[in-house]
Amino acid sequence: MALLSKPNEKTESGFSPIPVIDISDPESKHALVKACEDFGFFKVINHGVSSELVSVLEHEAVEFFLLPASDKTQVAGYPFGYGNREIGRNGDVGWVEYLLMNANLDFGSHSFFPGLFNNPETFRNALLEYTTSVRKMTSHVLEMITDGLGIEPRNTLSKLVSDKNTDSIFRLNHYPPCPHHINTNTNTNGGNNVIGFGEHTDPQIISVLRSNNTSGLQINLADGSWISVPSDPSSFFFNVGDSLQVLTNGKFKSVKHRVLANSRKSRVSMIYFAGPSLTQRIAPLSCLTDNEDESLYKEFTWSEYKNYAYHSRLSDNRLQPFER
Ligand code: OGA
Numbered sequence: 001m002a003l004l005s006k007p008n009e010k011t012e013s014g015f016s017p018i019p020v021i022d023i024s025d026p027e028s029k030h031a032l033v034k035a036c037e038d039f040g041f042f043k044v045i046n047h048g049v050s051s052e053l054v055s056v057l058e059h060e061a062v063e064f065f066l067l068p069a070s071d072k073t074q075v076a077g078y079p080f081g082y083g084n085r086e087i088g089r090n091g092d093v094g095w096v097e098y099l100l101m102n103a104n105l106d107f108g109s110h111s112f113f114p115g116l117f118n119n120p121e122t123f124r125n126a127l128l129e130y131t132t133s134v135r136k137m138t139s140h141v142l143e144m145i146t147d148g149l150g151i152e153p154r155n156t157l158s159k160l161v162s163d164k165n166t167d168s169i170f171r172l173n174h175y176p177p178c179p180h181h182i183n184t185n186t187n188t189n190g191g192n193n194v195i196g197f198g199e200h201t202d203p204q205i206i207s208v209l210r211s212n213n214t215s216g217l218q219i220n221l222a223d224g225s226w227i228s229v230p231s232d233p234s235s236f237f238f239n240v241g242d243s244l245q246v247l248t249n250g251k252f253k254s255v256k257h258r259v260l261a262n263s264r265k266s267r268v269s270m271i272y273f274a275g276p277s278l279t280q281r282i283a284p285l286s287c288l289t290d291n292e293d294e295s296l297y298k299e300f301t302w303s304e305y306k307n308y309a310y311h312s313r314l315s316d317n318r319l320q321p322f323e324r
């Protein structure tokens with residue numbers, strides 16, 4: 001298990017620089033754009049996603065992860081299904097178990113629901129409602145961003161993730177408490193330096209994360225330092241993904257992030273990765289570049305990029321081969 005050498009100083013002061021955006025206020029569009037430029041990361045409040053829905057889904061997730069390993073491995077699979085410790089197929093490991101599902105609009109027909117859930121119908125309905133609601137919020141956020149950038153029409157970005165054929169993914173992560181004999185380096189917050197999920201950027205357009213009240217997520221700042229993201233179960237955290245970095249010609253940065261294991265408490269997170277359709281062409285938006293020479297990236301399709309990302313290591317700079 002990888003150990004980290006550098007403890008995080010910034011959060012120990014209690015101050016968090018992470019932008020908090022009230023998306024019920026149209027004027028937040030400027031703060032949103034600034035957050036995407038400065039951090040590639042922000043927290044969203046007044047989002048309108050039902051907390052009851054979130055609780056149902058979290059409860060079902062906790063029940064699932066409590067099942068014996070032999071039950072969970074029955075639904076082990078790639079790219080969708082259960083996984084433990086191994087993240088992807090290229091040698092990355094972490095102190096995490098997870099369940100990955102397709103979340104596009106017709107995933108109702110997904111054959112993967114294993115009957116392992118206490119109540120599969122409850123889980124399935126909660127998941128459908130949750131992804132519908134989060135997709136709506138995501139479109140709203142992308143429209144505000146488009147407005148903030150002065151781009152027309154407003155749906156220039158949101159249409160990429162609300163199309164019928166979008167390639168979106170839903171992921172449940174469970175980080176069990178990491179026992180002390182594995183953790184040689186406990187710090188004062190009950191945090192430790194064992195990697196739950198190694199540093200990476202998300203390849204999609206934007207990712208929407210919600211977690212229980214256990215911290216562990218960290219983001220990398222422009223100066224290269226890591227800061228902890230204080231947990232907040234009632235809010236959503238948005239990550240700019242690689243594809244949005246390309247669409248904005250590098251104006252927005254896809255944020256590098258990671259999760260450190262906690263020695264005392266379990267972390268449960270759910271992430272909606274909003275991706276475009278497989279055939280979608282990804283290139284800097286023409287309204288953000290004066291001419292093609294200014295484009296920092298070669299054009300690619302989402303399917304090409306995804307394929308490439310699936311064959312790389314988590315911490316690779318996956319955009320590099322697509323730079324001009
Ligand atoms: C991811 C991720 C963070 C978390 O799954 O891509 O960054 O808190 N997860 O689980």
Ligand code: NI
Pocket residue numbers: 200201202257
């Ligand atoms: Ni991620």
